[in-house]
């Protein structure tokens with residue numbers, strides 16, 4: 432039984448835990464396990480009878496570390512993937528596909544987030560291009576990475592090339608877990624607004640299944656058919672029909688209004704120009720103005736932080752149109768400040784714990800006929 436609790440992570444400190452579970456992966460005595468709390472967020476739990484108080488979890492937790500000053504040696508690019516079908520399935524301009532294609536062609540491995548048939552979102556590793564395709568598209572849900580730390584390390588030690596993609600906290604967690612630099616590892620992080628949890632998303636799915644009276648077999652958070660910037664959440668029903676009604680947007684509205692985000696996202700230490708990655712990717716809003724283009728199917732913003740990242744972006748030029756842009760022009764695309772919300776998070780979660788997901792929809796989502804009509808009209812205009 433351990434009495435000294437100073438030398439280990441504080442599992443009650445939600446604001447300073449991003450739920451990466453690097454602590455669990457690094458624990459030499461398997462004393463840390465994954466728990467999902469009453470609001471659905473992944474948190475570590477320590478088994479006192481197994482904890483040897485070695486302090487490794489605390490030393491590995493990157494969220495609480497001092498962070499370096501941002502580096503200024505950056506280059507920024509706009510990227511548009513060449514294959515229109517791939518571009519249509521990518522959230523932005525298909526930067527992830529371009530970068531990961533290069534790694535797969537060199538017989539490397541790609542690590543990224545997939546959504547399973549039961550809507551579980553987690554990270555997987557593959558060297559199969561078909562399976563990699565399932566990583567395409569943003570899932571605005573925390574992707575569980577706890578199972579991939581050790582397999583990634585094994586591959587790196589064997590000398591295999593690995594591209595890891597994820598949110599900035601996931602990238603920092605991986606680097607901290609590895610504890611050393613690997614020349615064969617490329618880290619690609621996303622510009623990140625923050626993450627809601629998987630349970631809330633699954634409840635959204637159940638809510639919509641009741642609404643449509645059918646099983647949902649597919650979900651897209653950013654259906655591009657209605658425009659790159661339309662943020663349309665589309666579902667595929669078991670009768671193979673696609674529905675993109677206003678009600679689908681409920682979960683997304685909680686996400687963009689930030690009220691459903693993980694508590695640590697409000698205290699994010701990675702929202703800066705300094706990154707734990709070789710490359711950062713995101714939506715390149717405003718690119719049309721810079722390039723004086725009228726319309727497009729999405730543009731990726733690519734920010735390069737290292738020589739390794741620079742080589743990869745140069746190699747991906749065979750697959751995509753790539754234009755260098757002045758770093759000053761991209762500053763407004765990078766969220767520097769922590770997320771905040773005008774809504775009361777306490778009241779939101781209290782409602783959820785009292786009345787469930789439908790209670791949230793009733794209280795926080797404007798499902799008025801006017802809203803629905805405006806959404807439908809916008810969709811028609813965008814499609815035209």
Ligand SMILES: Cc1cc2nc3c(=O)[nH]c(=O)nc-3n(C[C@H](O)[C@H](O)[C@H](O)COP(=O)(O)OP(=O)(O)OC[C@H]3O[C@@H](n4cnc5c(N)ncnc54)[C@H](O)[C@@H]3O)c2cc1C
Nearest residue numbers: 521522523524525526527543544567568570596624713714
């Ligand atoms: C939770 C979240 C918040 C984001 N917030 C912003 C933002 O505020 N501003 C902005 O410009 N861009 C944001 N992005 C990034 C943007 O939505 C695109 O993912 C990014 O531009 C890559 O698009 P793409 O066209 O290159 O490729 P895509 O094929 O669309 O990208 C897929 C990539 O995203 C990764 N991914 C998908 N879902 C997750 C997840 N849940 N967790 C970790 N990795 C995931 C995949 O592993 C893969 O690497 C966010 C992404 C996520 C997942």
